[in-house]
Amino acid sequence: MTKLDHKKVLAERLSARFGRRAVLKGIGAGIVTAATGSVPSLARAQQSGHIKIASIKVIDTLDPHFTGFLSSIQIINNIHNGLLKIAYDGENVTFEPDLAETWDLEDDKTHVFKLRDGVKFHDGTPCDAEAVKFSLLRVKEGKPKSPHAWKLALLERIEVVDPLTVRLIFSQPYAFLPVALNGSTGRAGTIVSPAAVQKYGTDYGRNPVGTGPFKFVSWKENDSIELEANPDYFEPGLPKLERATFVLMNEASTALAALMSGQIDGMTDCPMQLVNQIEAFPNATLYGEIEGNYTFVGMNCKRSPFDDINLRRAVAWGLDRDTIVKQAYFGRAQQAYTPISPPMTDFFDPNIATSGRGQWYDLDKAKAFRAKAANQGEVEAVYMMAERGPVGTRIAQTVAPMLAEIGIKAKLELVEPATWVKRRNGADFDLYDFEWVADLDPDETLYPEFKSDGAWNFGGWVNTDFDDLCAQAQVELDPAARRALYYKAEDLLMDEAGIAVMAHMPIYKVFSNKVKGFKYIPADLVNLHSVSLD
Amino acid sequence: MLLQALGKIAQTLVVLFFVSVASFGLLKLAPGDPIQIMLGSEYSQESYDSLKTELGLDQPFLVQYADWAGRFIQGDWGTSYVARAEIFTYAFKEALPVTLTLASFSLAFAILIGVPLGVLSAVKKDTIFDAGSAVLALTGTAFPSFLLGILLIWFFAVKLQLFPVMGYVSPWENFWLGIYHMILPGLTLSTYFIAMITRLTRATLIEVMEQPYITAARARGEPSWRVVWVHGVRNIAMPLVTILGLQLGVLLQGTVLTETVFNLPGIGQMLTSAVLGREYLVMQAGVMMTAALFIGVNLLVDLSYPFLDPRLRARK
Numbered sequence: 001m002t003k004l005d006h007k008k009v010l011a012e013r014l015s016a017r018f019g020r021r022a023v024l025k026g027i028g029a030g031i032v033t034a035a036t037g038s039v040p041s042l043a044r045a046q047q048s049g050h051i052k053i054a055s056i057k058v059i060d061t062l063d064p065h066f067t068g069f070l071s072s073i074q075i076i077n078n079i080h081n082g083l084l085k086i087a088y089d090g091e092n093v094t095f096e097p098d099l100a101e102t103w104d105l106e107d108d109k110t111h112v113f114k115l116r117d118g119v120k121f122h123d124g125t126p127c128d129a130e131a132v133k134f135s136l137l138r139v140k141e142g143k144p145k146s147p148h149a150w151k152l153a154l155l156e157r158i159e160v161v162d163p164l165t166v167r168l169i170f171s172q173p174y175a176f177l178p179v180a181l182n183g184s185t186g187r188a189g190t191i192v193s194p195a196a197v198q199k200y201g202t203d204y205g206r207n208p209v210g211t212g213p214f215k216f217v218s219w220k221e222n223d224s225i226e227l228e229a230n231p232d233y234f235e236p237g238l239p240k241l242e243r244a245t246f247v248l249m250n251e252a253s254t255a256l257a258a259l260m261s262g263q264i265d266g267m268t269d270c271p272m273q274l275v276n277q278i279e280a281f282p283n284a285t286l287y288g289e290i291e292g293n294y295t296f297v298g299m300n301c302k303r304s305p306f307d308d309i310n311l312r313r314a315v316a317w318g319l320d321r322d323t324i325v326k327q328a329y330f331g332r333a334q335q336a337y338t339p340i341s342p343p344m345t346d347f348f349d350p351n352i353a354t355s356g357r358g359q360w361y362d363l364d365k366a367k368a369f370r371a372k373a374a375n376q377g378e379v380e381a382v383y384m385m386a387e388r389g390p391v392g393t394r395i396a397q398t399v400a401p402m403l404a405e406i407g408i409k410a411k412l413e414l415v416e417p418a419t420w421v422k423r424r425n426g427a428d429f430d431l432y433d434f435e436w437v438a439d440l441d442p443d444e445t446l447y448p449e450f451k452s453d454g455a456w457n458f459g460g461w462v463n464t465d466f467d468d469l470c471a472q473a474q475v476e477l478d479p480a481a482r483r484a485l486y487y488k489a490e491d492l493l494m495d496e497a498g499i500a501v502m503a504h505m506p507i508y509k510v511f512s513n514k515v516k517g518f519k520y521i522p523a524d525l526v527n528l529h530s531v532s533l534d
Numbered sequence: 535m536l537l538q539a540l541g542k543i544a545q546t547l548v549v550l551f552f553v554s555v556a557s558f559g560l561l562k563l564a565p566g567d568p569i570q571i572m573l574g575s576e577y578s579q580e581s582y583d584s585l586k587t588e589l590g591l592d593q594p595f596l597v598q599y600a601d602w603a604g605r606f607i608q609g610d611w612g613t614s615y616v617a618r619a620e621i622f623t624y625a626f627k628e629a630l631p632v633t634l635t636l637a638s639f640s641l642a643f644a645i646l647i648g649v650p651l652g653v654l655s656a657v658k659k660d661t662i663f664d665a666g667s668a669v670l671a672l673t674g675t676a677f678p679s680f681l682l683g684i685l686l687i688w689f690f691a692v693k694l695q696l697f698p699v700m701g702y703v704s705p706w707e708n709f710w711l712g713i714y715h716m717i718l719p720g721l722t723l724s725t726y727f728i729a730m731i732t733r734l735t736r737a738t739l740i741e742v743m744e745q746p747y748i749t750a751a752r753a754r755g756e757p758s759w760r761v762v763w764v765h766g767v768r769n770i771a772m773p774l775v776t777i778l779g780l781q782l783g784v785l786l787q788g789t790v791l792t793e794t795v796f797n798l799p800g801i802g803q804m805l806t807s808a809v810l811g812r813e814y815l816v817m818q819a820g821v822m823m824t825a826a827l828f829i830g831v832n833l834l835v836d837l838s839y840p841f842l843d844p845r846l847r848a849r850k
Contacts, residue, residue, distance in 0.1 A: 057810065058807070060616045060617060060811075061616055061617055061618065071722065072774075091549075131832065143584065144584040144585050144587075145580050145581040145585075146581065147581045147582040149580075149581065201590070203613075203618045205616075205617065205618055206617065206618045206619070219617075219619075219627065220628060220799065221617065221619050221629070221799065221807075222629070222799040222800075222803040222807060223628070223702070223799035223803060223806065237825045247701075248796070248799075249700070249797045250794050250797070250803060250807070251794050251795055251797065253684060253702050254687065254794075254796065254797055255697060255797075256685075257687045257688060257691060257700075258797075259698045260692050261691050261692045261695055261698075261699050262701050263698055263700065265700070308831070352722050355553050378612040398734055416566070417563075417566075417810060418565070418566025418567070418571055418810065418812050419564075419565040419566050420567065421567070421570050421571060422565050422566050422567050422570060423565075425570055441766045455579070463692075466687070
């Protein structure tokens with residue numbers, strides 16, 4: 001492939017942004033004053049309203065470089081910006097410059113970011129090339145080591161060209177880069193205030209200082225996280241709200257009751273079992289589509305009985321996805337044929353159902369594979385489950401009778417979530433179900449999960465051809481060529497039944513009808529930038 | 535008397551020491567690993583090891599215990615591993631007052647409703663009223679409090695919009711708003727105790743009413759309300775206080791569910807999230823506080839007997 005190709009890709013990705021910038025230039029002087037910090041009374045006057053949103057899942061830390069939870073990123077993303085951000089027009093997911101004003105490729109390994117002028121962190125220090133370098137290095141080689149360090153493993157050198165220009169040199173072309181460098185799900189590209197990191201050290205997660213539309217105010221455990229508007233935010237006219245409170249809750253049905261009685265204005269996550277009630281409630285709006293995720297039944301390929309490929313194939317073809325979607329996912333999910341999910345618009349095949357690729361329910365085929373399995377007697381398998389994930393133990397309970405159909409007696413073992421994690425990571429199970437969520441690129445969907453020594457390859461499926469295909473795809477910047485590589489890789493995984501893939505799930509958010517201007521992005525984000533209250 | 539009190543306090547400290555060793559050990563024995571939980575799914579072995587050293591979790595058990603105990607006594611309760619919350623502030627200054635407020639409200643409800651109900655049942659023994667209150671009491675004991683909580687929320691907060699669904703407002707900061715927020719959770723948590731106190735009051739009072747001094751009071755021609763409420767009820771104070779002290783554990787247990795349903799940031803919610811996240815230090819602080827509370831209240835119960843019953847006062 002030539003240099004021109006990805007320039008074109010990049011230009012396409014940027015086009016929306018260029019259009020917007022032209023408009024901004026028209027407004028002219030007003031923005032400059034706003035950016036230089038002379039109190040823009042107009043911008044302040046626009047900010048009004050105090051939104052209260054229930055956050056039902058665990059918030060671990062507000063440090064973008066250390067969090068492991070999407071529920072935290074939902075809040076972090078209102079405080080910080082990334083070099084890039086995720087945009088969604090209702091059909092396509094794209095990556096746009098955020099703190100960067102322009103993003104250019106000098107060659108296929110060198111990326112140049114020109115930063116916005118005059119952007120300041122909430123502590124007043126400038127967000128310049130040095131701050132970007134500091135943040136990226138904190139992820140790549142900071143101590144303690146960030147769990148997202150692998151996303152920048154290929155980053156070889158960071159050059160500060162001038163105070164507003166930074167050049168990133170990678171050791172290989174890096175197709176995953178837009179995801180790695182965004183401030184949302186990628187996290188590695190979130191820019192934090194170097195002064196604040198130096199001041200707070202490991203306690204930065206309780207004192208986050210970013211450039212985002214909202215400033216962090218306070219965090220009371222099990223109670224609330226408070227944010228207030230950043231009047232000097234670089235996007236003119238934003239934010240519109242004066243204050244935002246994330247009410248930390250454990251019980252979703254209480255949150256629903258609070259929403260219905262008007263005590264709160266929204267929920268960052270609405271569990272599938274409550275969706276019917278929300279739909280019947282006239283004063284709230286539900287936001288949600290199938291997001292970048294897939295759920296599966298994992299099999300332990302390293303030990304008997306599922307070291308037997310034919311038994312695994314029997315499971316893969318023996319799961320009635322339609323019933324699973326209806327019973328375990330309240331009819332809300334969509335059957336999955338392969339892991340690559342619908343929001344990965346460059347890679348997902350809209351005609352996957354008729355393409356003949358992947359796995360689906362075919363009991364005859366399943367029985368034929370079962371007949372070829374080494375163990376023709378009744379197979380006993382430990383199915384480890386926990387009250388975790390979006391639907392708890394419902395999947396295990398739905399799947400167990402299907403396994404019985406093909407002569408596998410699943411012993412359902414209910415363990416507590418922390419034990420579940422430990423046993424999964426230690427491969428102490430025969431069967432379990434899990435979901436990988438908020439993926440926007442096939443690399444994060446496939447490679448770390450299924451490469452031979454992958455950190456998250458808990459089932460231990462091994463295929464070196466698969467490894468090679470994914471490694472090639474990682475450095476292939478042309479989407480069409482990349483897609484072909486991932487399809488081949490997926491076909492290997494599906495055929496050898498490293499997992500039995502089940503469904504792509506919708507992720508729901510709900511806001512009362514007083515809340516205006518929420519822009520839904522299928523990456524489990526709750527960006528309040530443009531939100532206002534009636 | 536003073537000596538007796540000092541002895542009991544010394545006993546308390548010994549018990550607290552054993553509680554701390556036992557809970558510290560048990561928590562470590564529970565399967566599950568705080569680092570795996572805090573790192574989520576996406577991490578490398580390197581991040582894991584580096585965090586483990588950072589948090590001191592690679593040290594031997596005894597070193598960890600001694601380190602913790604030494605600091606704990608000095609009021610340095612540490613910070614939570616992941617969220618970096620100052621545990622003393624979180625547990626003692628924030629969570630404990632919430633739970634204490636909730637517990638006091640439910641106790642107050644239980645006594646204010648349970649005692650009169652019990653007295654009336656005793657006085658109107660074997661009437662329809664007595665039977666009705668027996669049914670109520672039985673239902674109250676059998677009904678799971680969290681379910682009652684959800685029902686109360688749906689009826690009083692969502693349908694009628696009379697009370698807030700959830701949340702805590704400190705009565706010290708805003709007295710009436712604080713009470714307003716405590717009515718539903720207080721009622722939820724107190725049902726079991728209302729039932730228990732009603733039954734206890736009834737049983738004790740029936741016995742008391744057969745005592746000679748009651749007959750004597752009646753013979754003196756005192757009005758019957760005075761006979762019951764002054765001469766009779768006074769005698770249920772001791773069994774009542776004893777039972778409340780012993781049942782405090784049940785009450786504290788109940789706060790876990792009540793706090794979850796009404797989203798009150800108290801010790802119950804603190805312990806739940808700490809257990810799920812294997813936040814050892816937070817759990818330990820929670821266990822120590824509840825243990826101290828339980829033992830402390832029972833100590834007070836012991837010390838209160840001489841005040842409640844003159845016969846137990848040391849004679850000069």
